[in-house]
Amino acid sequence: MRQVNLGIIGGGTVGGGVFQAIQRNGALMASRLGVSLTVARVAVRDLRKARAVHIPAKLLTTDWHSVVADPAVNLVVELMGGTTTARQVVLAALKLGKPVVTANKALLSAHGEELFEAAQQHGTNLYYEASVAGGIPIIKVLREGLIGNRITRLFGIVNGTCNYILTRMKDEGADFAAVLADAQRLGYAETPPDLDVDGHDAAHKTGILASLAHGFWVNPKQIYVEGIRSITRQDIEFATKLGYTIRLLGCVKTANGVGDGPSPTKKPANRPSAIQVSVYPVLVPNSHVLANVNGVFNAVYVRGDVVGDTLYYGRGAGQDATASAVLSDLADAALDLKCGTKNRIPPFIPHERDGAVLPMDDVVSRYYVRLTVEDRPGVFAKIAGILAKAKIGISSIIQPEGHDGVTVPVILMIHDAPNAAMRKALAAVAKLPVVKSAPVMIRVESFE
Ligand code: NAP
Ligand code: HSE
Numbered sequence: 001m002r003q004v005n006l007g008i009i010g011g012g013t014v015g016g017g018v019f020q021a022i023q024r025n026g027a028l029m030a031s032r033l034g035v036s037l038t039v040a041r042v043a044v045r046d047l048r049k050a051r052a053v054h055i056p057a058k059l060l061t062t063d064w065h066s067v068v069a070d071p072a073v074n075l076v077v078e079l080m081g082g083t084t085t086a087r088q089v090v091l092a093a094l095k096l097g098k099p100v101v102t103a104n105k106a107l108l109s110a111h112g113e114e115l116f117e118a119a120q121q122h123g124t125n126l127y128y129e130a131s132v133a134g135g136i137p138i139i140k141v142l143r144e145g146l147i148g149n150r151i152t153r154l155f156g157i158v159n160g161t162c163n164y165i166l167t168r169m170k171d172e173g174a175d176f177a178a179v180l181a182d183a184q185r186l187g188y189a190e191t192p193p194d195l196d197v198d199g200h201d202a203a204h205k206t207g208i209l210a211s212l213a214h215g216f217w218v219n220p221k222q223i224y225v226e227g228i229r230s231i232t233r234q235d236i237e238f239a240t241k242l243g244y245t246i247r248l249l250g251c252v253k254t255a256n257g258v259g260d261g262p263s264p265t266k267k268p269a270n271r272p273s274a275i276q277v278s279v280y281p282v283l284v285p286n287s288h289v290l291a292n293v294n295g296v297f298n299a300v301y302v303r304g305d306v307v308g309d310t311l312y313y314g315r316g317a318g319q320d321a322t323a324s325a326v327l328s329d330l331a332d333a334a335l336d337l338k339c340g341t342k343n344r345i346p347p348f349i350p351h352e353r354d355g356a357v358l359p360m361d362d363v364v365s366r367y368y369v370r371l372t373v374e375d376r377p378g379v380f381a382k383i384a385g386i387l388a389k390a391k392i393g394i395s396s397i398i399q400p401e402g403h404d405g406v407t408v409p410v411i412l413m414i415h416d417a418p419n420a421a422m423r424k425a426l427a428a429v430a431k432l433p434v435v436k437s438a439p440v441m442i443r444v445e446s447f448e
Helices: 013-033 064-069 085-095 105-121 138-145 160-172 176-185 200-214 233-242 319-339 379-389 419-430
Strands: 002-009 035-043 075-078 100-102 151-157 244-254 274-285 297-304 308-315 364-374 394-398 407-418 440-444
Touching: 002 013, 002 064, 002 319, 013 035, 013 319, 035 064, 035 319, 064 085, 075 085, 075 319, 085 100, 085 105, 100 105, 100 319, 105 200, 138 200, 138 297, 138 308, 151 200, 160 176, 160 233, 160 244, 160 297, 200 244, 200 274, 233 244, 233 364, 233 407, 233 440, 308 319, 364 379, 364 419, 379 394, 379 407, 379 419, 407 419, 419 440
Parallel strands: 002 035, 002 075, 075 100, 274 440
Antiparallel strands: 151 244, 151 297, 244 274, 297 308, 364 407, 364 440, 394 407
């Protein structure tokens, strides 16, 4: 049987999980693939560190260069994280013509174009199933399963840490900082966890999915990102009363968020369509399946023009879920080595080189707005006047009970409006003397 020797760079949460999973299911995989996977070497930073998963000392080294260059290693697995040394590791391996498996979405987001090009140039491949949505095989779905579809909608709960935090804040009234500490202890969070809570990890993943779905490389700088730090228990409670659940969503939509994508008859023949690519907290109607994705689970909802609506669900972070996705890539890479295929399905080849990301200012959505205002007559009229002048329609106004008698919360539900107009109008509302704190604005998604 053909043997493939792995050089793993990183023996932490994911590296340890992969090592453990190969001990557990390596023989099963060999029987299915006709290739045996053997961990030849593991590079770590600190040889004396206590490890939750035992890796034999004879496999360990602190010298990643020697692992990548080892002639016995024919497949390199980058599981160290970060974007500087990890880039060097991946480039060094690709230049030697060795295939690379990575779980590193930050690396792909920052340097994906360069790395995929290097893989092609050196006649090898870069595999990245574990980089998005943990154990859900969403990369394979987009690259292979839905290859005959144009993707018109993609909504993803793609950060396990944020979903875990939002779920526990809603279900238990738990404190943000305490729940984040639990997510770190459970191995869900990035180092530092700001990557999770400020939305950047979700943006890295959403950019990868958007690039795959729409065939042009999405520059991470063009992705509009808001995290969950500003979400308060008060907003979670009001959203619940209104029939919504707050979730951090990656959104990839065609045609300004309206309709089912660009119509070939309306689009000028030589102009690419602009795609919305963004990450922000969203009020999801409780009747929608994404409102019921809880804890560390992720879900990606994809609409294709042939298949219609599809949904993928599973654990989005943690040792075993991520290890499962890495095993899937190891199997693909091992089969490609066995069969001598260099680019069975290219990892990422742009087909729309001049595709464009829709500026956030032009993105249209509905909104939930919470204002804290003085408790006196005439206040609503002033606010409504500003919104009407901006041609922004209010669908409902709610003044919940239980205020302090001096200020009151007011919830406005706003009809479809462009982001720029909405921000400008709220800036004017914030300047009214009767408005006592910065307005809170959360988008509402209808999934049309
Ligand atoms: P981690 O627990 O911090 O592990 C990182 C590993 O890399 C550690 O073993 C560390 O060595 C090693 N390392 C760091 N710098 C090194 C260097 N210069 N040379 C050799 N080894 C080095 O991180 P993780 O959670 O496993 O994440 C790894 C990657 O997977 C990241 O890209 C992350 O974004 C991605 N990912 C993580 C998850 C998850 O749920 N955790 C899910 C999907 C993707 P020491 O052990 O000696 O410190
Ligand atoms: N920190 C990431 C998350 C790990 O919480 O989703 C999985 O990519």
